[in-house]
Amino acid sequence: MTTALKLVIFDVDGTLVDSQGDIVAAMAHAFDRAGHPAPAREATLGIVGLSLDAAFPRLAPELPAEMHGAMVEWYKEAYVELRSRAGAAASSPLYPYALETLTALHAQPETLLGVATGKSRRGLDKLFEAHDLGRFFVTSQVADHHPSKPHPAMLRAALAETGVEAHDAVMIGDTTYDRDMALAAGVPFIGVSWGYHDADDLTGAAAILRDFRELPEVLTTIREAAA
Template sequence: MSAPPRLILFDVDGTLVDSQGDIVAAMTHAFGAVGLPAPARADILGIVGLSLPVAMARLAPELDAAAHGRMVEGYKDAYMDLRALAGAAQSSPLYPGAREVLETLAAAPDVLLGVATGKSRRGLDKLLEAHDLRDLFVTQQVADFHPSKPHPAMILAALAETGIAARDAVMIGDTSFDMDMAQAAGVRGIGVGWGYHPRSALSAASAFIAAFAELPPLLDSLWESVT
C-alpha cells in the first residue's frame, strides 16, 4: 500500500534562515523611535516568531497601543532598509544544509512542503525570491492573515489547503511558539538546535534535531510510527 501524502511545515527565522543581526538592529531602531533603549539581545531573540504587535507588547508592556504601532512601523522600515543594503540572501542566509534537505524532501512524490512564519507576506516573498525557494512551498502561512503563534491557525489553514491529515504533518521550528502551535494543532513538532530558543524551552516538541542532515531519517522514523 502506498504511503499517504505528508506535509512538512517550516518556521523561517531561526529555522531556515539566520536573520538575527537584522532583527536585533531593526528592534533597536524601533525602540529608539519611541525614545527607549533596546532590550537585551537575548530578550529580542526570545520573541522571534511572534507577530510584531504581540512582540512589541511583550517587550514594552508599559507602552500603549499607539506607541506599539509606531514601533511596529519603525521596525518594518528599518528591516526593509537593512535588507536593501545587503540583499536578503546575505542579511538572512540559509542555515547549513537547509537548501539540500529542502530540495531532497521536495523531490519525494508523497511530500508537500510549507511554511508557517511570523513574517509578513511581503517579507516572506522577498526572502524566498532571494534564495530562489518560491516554488518549493505549496502552502505559505504568514502573520498578515492569522493570529500570532502559538495560536494554531497557521497550521490548521495549511492542513485545510493541502488536504493533509494532522497525523501526517509535522511542524519544524526553533522556538517554543512553534512547538506550542504544533501541539495546539494536533501535529508533531520537531525542534531544531540552531535557532533562537534554547532546547530546554522546546518542551512541547515530539523530537529534536541538531543539524539539517538529521531531518530526513527522523521523518522516515516518524512516518513509520503512524503507518
C-alpha cells in the same frame, strides 16, 4: 496501495534562515524612535516568531498601545532598509544544509512542503526570491492573515489547503511558539538546536535536530511510529 501525502511545515527565522542581525538592529531602531531603552539581545531574539503586534507589548508592556503600533512601523521600515543594503540572501542566510534538505524532501512525490512564519507576505516573498525557495512550498502561511503564533490558525490553514490530516503533518521550528502552535493543532513537532530559543526549552518535541541532514531520517522514524 496509494501512499498518503505527508506535509512538512517549516518556521522561517531561526529555522531555515538566520536573520538575527537585522532583527536586533531593526528592533533597536524602533525603540530608539520611541525614546525608550532597547531590550537586551536575548529578549529580542526571545520574541522572534511572534507577530510584531504581539511582540512589542511583550517587550515594552509599560508603553501605550498606540506607541506599540508606531514601533511596528518603525521596525518594518528599518528592516526593509537593512535588507536592501545587503540583499536578502546576505541579510538572512540559509542555515547549513537547509537547501540540500529541502531539495531532497521536495523530490519525494509523497511529501509536500509548507511554511508557517511570523513574517509578512512581502518579507517572505523577498526571502523566497533571494534564495529561490518558492518552488519548494505548496502552502505558505504568514502573519498578515492569521493571529500570532502560538495560535494554531496557520497550521489549520496549511492542512486545509493541502488536504493533509494533522497526524500526517509535522511542524519544524526553533521556538516554544512553534511547539505550542503545533501541539494546539494536533501536529507533531520537531525542534532545531540552532535557533533563537534554547533547545532545552522545546519539551514535548518528537525530536530535536542538531543538523539539518538528520531530518529525513527523523521524518521516517516518526512516520513508522505512527503507522
